[in-house]
Amino acid sequence: MQIRPFRGWRYSAEPEGDVSSLLAPPYDVLNQQDKDELLGHSDRNIVAVDLPHVPPQNVGPEEAYQRAAGLLNEWKSSGVLCQDAAPSLYAYEQSYSWGGEDYSRRAMLCSLRISELGKDVIPHEHTLPGPKADRLKLTECTRMQLSPIFAFFNDPQSTVSNLLWAAAEGRPALQGRLRDVTEKLWVVANEGVIGEIAAALRDVPAFIADGHHRYMTAMNYATSLRHAHQIGENHEANFVMFCLVARSDPGLLVLPTHRIIRGLKEGFSVPALVERLPEFTWQRCSVDDADLRDADAFLHKYGNGAMAFLGADPAEIWIGKLADPQTMARLAPEEPPLWRELDVAILHKLVMDRALEPWRMDGLSVDYTPDGRAVLAGCSSGRAQLGVCLQGTPLESVEAIALAGSAMPHKSTYFYPKLATGMVLKPLE
Numbered sequence: 001m002q003i004r005p006f007r008g009w010r011y012s013a014e015p016e017g018d019v020s021s022l023l024a025p026p027y028d029v030l031n032q033q034d035k036d037e038l039l040g041h042s043d044r045n046i047v048a049v050d051l052p053h054v055p056p057q058n059v060g061p062e063e064a065y066q067r068a069a070g071l072l073n074e075w076k077s078s079g080v081l082c083q084d085a086a087p088s089l090y091a092y093e094q095s096y097s098w099g100g101e102d103y104s105r106r107a108m109l110c111s112l113r114i115s116e117l118g119k120d121v122i123p124h125e126h127t128l129p130g131p132k133a134d135r136l137k138l139t140e141c142t143r144m145q146l147s148p149i150f151a152f153f154n155d156p157q158s159t160v161s162n163l164l165w166a167a168a169e170g171r172p173a174l175q176g177r178l179r180d181v182t183e184k185l186w187v188v189a190n191e192g193v194i195g196e197i198a199a200a201l202r203d204v205p206a207f208i209a210d211g212h213h214r215y216m217t218a219m220n221y222a223t224s225l226r227h228a229h230q231i232g233e234n235h236e237a238n239f240v241m242f243c244l245v246a247r248s249d250p251g252l253l254v255l256p257t258h259r260i261i262r263g264l265k266e267g268f269s270v271p272a273l274v275e276r277l278p279e280f281t282w283q284r285c286s287v288d289d290a291d292l293r294d295a296d297a298f299l300h301k302y303g304n305g306a307m308a309f310l311g312a313d314p315a316e317i318w319i320g321k322l323a324d325p326q327t328m329a330r331l332a333p334e335e336p337p338l339w340r341e342l343d344v345a346i347l348h349k350l351v352m353d354r355a356l357e358p359w360r361m362d363g364l365s366v367d368y369t370p371d372g373r374a375v376l377a378g379c380s381s382g383r384a385q386l387g388v389c390l391q392g393t394p395l396e397s398v399e400a401i402a403l404a405g406s407a408m409p410h411k412s413t414y415f416y417p418k419l420a421t422g423m424v425l426k427p428l429e
Helices: 032-041 062-078 129-142 159-167 191-201 212-227 270-275 292-300 326-331 343-355 372-380 395-403
Strands: 009-011 081-083 089-098 101-113 149-153 174-178 181-188 206-210 239-246 253-255 258-262 280-286 307-311 316-322 365-369 386-389 414-416
Touching (some): 062 081, 062 129, 089 191, 129 212, 206 212, 270 307, 365 372
Parallel strands (some): 149 239
């Protein structure tokens, strides 16, 4: 990959560099209530610009994006946001707890040259047209990249990490707290260090963990400008902001993405679903005996591939597991064997696409969460008719499937924690 520094725009006027009230989670995990809550902490929260239209699954009205761009320009001209004097890399640390353990994940924010997917930048998911249209309209109006693309890379000797963090000296330039995660940012402007890091990464690919739609948006934006002869090869729009995390970083957690399903026809029940899934072997346990605080660990004792099914107001949980792997070979012969072994692939091929068919309605909706307790709460309240808890997809599988040129099913992984939006913004002009 080809990386380079950039002159980032950062919030400037907070005491002690505390930007807690100004940060937001990524736009695609937020709803209107979340946006209102964030703006209740500060009307300068980045969500005011990054989420002009809710939900962002399709392009919204033109005036929404123009308002966001106007607000961003106002913040720049009034000093709410200030641009760094020198092109820089940014050392970024997130500290958090999960499953009773404390973690720290270290990353680097940089510009990465946009290229066709598959060599320097390797995806593992397909993209949808609606979200790309929304992000493209926002990019065209703001001419700013507001949130980084999250990727991991191989750094077996910790060469890049050691160079970056040796140069990230003293107090962080910005720090904050967002949804129980401590966020810290250091500015690294040393040209010698930047050159060494760029050289170390020249032949190393980046695997997208989160942000496939934003990457494709950046590619489409740059392509349109080049075709119109408005930019040259070294223009900022040819580079996109990435957050790069070493694959070996102990804080790089890949959590399962559980399903909460609503909108099934009356008469649905988990026992009825079980009857339509003879390809599975089944066990039952009392809901009182299931610790879903860490559903991954709970399911692990039932073996690889085990998943938990909960109905409305559940008294018990059904643990299902595919009995014969050849079933997936028959259903998805075009996919590589590793793909067919994925819990989420089995769930979609056998359950979502086939077994649920008699109860499927146009209003069916699926929510996604890494928290098994949220699945239980949705079912216990009766708001959801079906909840499914899965085991996590190993990082090695994500990498291997990406290298094979295949794409994982939608919402296969949850890289935790999400990156904060608002630590630094990258100009595209």
